[in-house]
Amino acid sequence: MTTFLLRDIRIFTGEETIDEGYVHVHDGKIKSVGPISDAPLEPVKTYSKPGHTLLPGLIDCHIHADRADPEALPQALRFGVTTVCEMHNELENVQKLKKQTLEPDTASYKTAGQAATIENGWPIPVITAYDKSPETAAAIAKWPKLTDQSSVVEYLEWTKKEMQPDYIKLMHESGISMGREFSYPSVELQRTIITEAKKRGYLTVAHALSLRDTLDVLNAGIDGLTHTFCDQPPTQELIDAYKKNNAWVNPTLAAIGSLTTEGKELQRQFAHDPRIKGLINDDRVGNMCKCMGFCAENGKAEYAYEGVKKLREAGIDILCGSDSAGPAVGTAFGLSMHQELNVFVNKIGMSPAEALRSATSLVAKRFQFTDRGRLAEGLNADMLLVEGNPLEDIDATLNIRGVWRDGDLCSTYVEKLEAGVEPLLG
Missing domain, CATH: 3.20.20.140 (Metal-dependent hydrolases)
Incomplete structure (x- = not known):
């Protein structure tokens, strides 16, 4: 199981939208999710993906x-x-x-x-x-x-x-x-x-x-x-x-x-x-x-x-x-x-x-x-990251840049995601 932070992203939690937010994944579960102002400063691998939208899997x-x-x-x-x-x-x-x-x-x-x-x-x-x-x-x-x-x-x-x-x-x-x-x-x-x-x-x-x-x-x-x-x-x-x-x-x-x-x-x-x-x-x-x-x-x-x-x-x-x-x-x-x-x-x-x-x-x-089914604390880190805004254009769901099941990144998307990895936060 991996631990990482996704930030500077639009988030659809399955119920509501956060225009600019983060999600913190720890050992396959969502540890926290919210607006970017609440993002934790922890020494974990961090992906910054402006212009992207994170959805529940x-x-x-x-x-x-x-x-x-x-x-x-x-x-x-x-x-x-x-x-x-x-x-x-x-x-x-x-x-x-x-x-x-x-x-x-x-x-x-x-x-x-x-x-x-x-x-x-x-x-x-x-x-x-x-x-x-x-x-x-x-x-x-x-x-x-x-x-x-x-x-x-x-x-x-x-x-x-x-x-x-x-x-x-x-x-x-x-x-x-x-x-x-x-x-x-x-x-x-x-x-x-x-x-x-x-x-x-x-x-x-x-x-x-x-x-x-x-x-x-x-x-x-x-x-x-x-x-x-x-x-x-x-x-x-x-x-x-x-x-x-x-x-x-x-x-x-x-x-x-x-x-x-x-x-x-x-x-x-x-x-x-x-x-x-x-x-x-x-x-x-x-x-x-x-x-x-x-x-x-x-x-x-x-x-x-x-x-x-x-x-x-x-x-x-x-x-x-x-x-x-x-x-x-x-x-x-x-x-x-x-x-x-x-x-x-x-x-x-x-x-x-x-x-x-x-x-x-x-x-x-x-x-x-x-x-x-939702991006919320304690739930499985089943997530879909797409480029663009499917909340405006539903066909943007095919702009897939990352898929996680239980916090594990599908190998198909490793290179696409790693291109945006920031240094470890200290």
């Missing part, structure tokens, strides 16, 4: 590191995402990813572990459509296939013992937004999963891409949605259901743009941004330029934007998460978070500060992560 509240993708956590960190929240994976992959976080230059990892699934239910149809390998079929055969309270309790006790999940993920996908008909759970089964999960102290989150499916899981008592819907405009019934639960939504608007193909131009813009050179390999850049297209015939991105606007106006919390996954073309670990922030500002009408809050302190609050 971004928290991507929705990824899928399929097959324990070895690049998921390092690539996320290089883009300033210091924590990722996985929304479904098998036990072996979860174990590998948790072990990987012990290595340097990786994002911190939170997980739902194995999601609550049913026979032939989501995401089985989409996986088997592109992956017909015996290995994948064998893995899916081991998934829980919930049917009643007994199977729900067995699943929750198993996942608690084997995976130690941070939250429980439900799948509620009828296929409406894709013009398909998939097997999906009854509202009664979903209510049972939520009730039993809450008895065990778990937050519950759910996948749904249509208005009807969203209403189903809200009526079952879900805490948050990991997508918004794109099949029709929002209704007052939807807003009332969110308010009744005090539920939040992680709309994954960049991913929905890939699902409807309407996001292709913006995906290409981010994929070819010269600032990402060296942070992502060519294959993943190529994938970012493609579209999933599952909802091209039955969904519209504008419905998703309109729904999020209405929910925001009603005071519903909007959380930032990308739904990045190796097989999910149109997405890229870390990079898609910057695209999502762009969409929040330019399509939803958020201020840059509101968008940044949705990717930092608000995610931490709603997921009950008490040690991150």
